[in-house]
Amino acid sequence: MWLVDELMKPFNSMRNSIPGPKAKKIVDREQEVISGAISVKFFPLVPERGEGCILRDVDGNIYIDLLGGAAVANIGYSHPKLVEAVKDQVSKLQHAMIGYYYNVKAVEVAEKLVSITPGSFEKRVAFATSGSEACDFAIKIAKFYTERPWVISFTGACHGHTCGAASLSGFKGVMKRGFSPLIPQVVWAPYAYCYRCAFKLEYPDCRAACADYIKDHILDHVVPADEVAAIIVEPIQGDAGVIVPPREFLAKLRAICDEYGILLVVDESQTGMGRCGSWFAVEQYGVTPDLLVCGEGLASGLPIGAVVGPSEVMSLPAGSCLLTSAANPVMCSAVLATIEVIEEEKLLENAVSIGELVVKRLRELQERYDVIGDVRGKGLMIGVEIVRDSASKTPAPRLTGEISWRAFQLGLILPVYGLKSNVLKITPPLNISEELANKACDIIEKAVEDAVKGRVQLAAKTW
Ligand SMILES: Cc1ncc(COP(=O)(O)O)c(C=O)c1O
Secondary structure, three states: HHHHHOOOHHHHHOOOOOHHHHHHHHHHHHHHHOOOHHOOOOOOOOOEEEOEEEEEEEEOOEEEOOHHHHHHHOOOOOHHHHHHHHHHHHHHOOOOOOOOOOOOHHHHOOOOOOOHOOOOEEEEEEEEHHHHHHHHHHHHHHHHOOOOOOEEEEEOOOOOOOOOHHHHOOOHHHOOOOOOOOOEEEEEOOOHHHHHOOOOOOOOOOOHHHHHHHHHHHHHOOOHHHHHEEEEEOEEEEEOEEOOOOHHHHHHHHHHHHOOOEEEEOOOOOOOOOOOOOOOOHHHOOOOOOOEOOOHHOOOOOEEEEEEOOOOOOOOOOOOOOOOOOOOOHHHHHHHHHHHHHHHHHHHHHHHHHHHHHHHHHHHHHHOOOOOEEEEEEOEEEEEEOOOOOOOEEEOOOHHHHHHHHHHHOOEEOEEEEEOEEEEEEOOOOOOHHHHHHHHHHHHHHHHHHHHOOOOOOOOOOO
């Protein structure tokens, strides 16, 4: 608990300059040897140690981490059970190639996954090493099973950066520019972004007309329904800015898939493993997907991914989806520890109650600041959309950056996401305490006040 104790001291007594001298050196060294293509860093943060929801950097600065390792460090940093499980496994057997050996830890993980994922049918699991790869596999599986070529995805979707996953994404041009030809025969439908409806309609009167658009327009005029293998969807869009669709949206997608023999692929890379207050977010929509995709949240951030689906759909030829490091026994031990901790520490419940607390505090703040256009989320997946004013809803990316930067200066990691870079995304570890959540909200209040009053100088990106 030493990091928490230090955190609760007054901020000024413990903060060095940012980036501190040691961090600055690492930042400079990284620029000399690591390709910029693999990062979009929000801050010059060089974490050295983590404990629960707190990170300490190389200069001794301490932060509450609302990024949660990009929504995947679900049981926090250095959880003793995770540490023990990983140490124990690596000391016994660090690798057992699933393609050639039987792997007891992989079997145990698969047994757990088939029991906690929605659907009471017989299931099988395919393992990958990341969310992107798992999305790639889900599409291979869907195409193979249906013998159809097309996939429907959504504007704002982020399914990852491999060639396949980038082909499915509808998020930022940088994911695709210069990389064509990507995987063909993907078509994008508008996502249910009610705050900025593509059809300028209002929920609930619209009755999720965006889902009807797929049936009435895309399947009628753009691609033949009987050539569509899958609809791939995030139950809540993460990187696009925590966009929470209404219940009818996913239910209508399910109905369209049933009508045309299309597979519904739900990508729970960010929303899964308890983040939204249930094992998987899609459960809260009363929808059972055909294929469910998991990413690193499975192992609280260690590299693993998985696709879970009906046995019949998952029966592809031997070796058709085989990765050397998939279902690595160390990662699988981390998955088992993660699931055990989520169950034992009642983290689904904690995600709900702390999520409600945070949303309440943010909505109170919204009453005071017209620049807070929307506060939305489920469990501990929360987005705060920053606008010039609530009437115009004009995105305010600079102000969002200023709030985020001020929060960072005050010891809070509060990243900027969103299609227009104007959404503050809150996805901390699920074991965040009420005390820390309140402290995080206090910092957000101060950061919003300072940014709105023009007191924040955005650091020139010198790191
Ligand atoms: C919904 C979703 N799917 C897939 C991915 C890709 O996961 P990974 O970075 O582990 O490949 C991401 C990453 O941002 C994601 O948000």
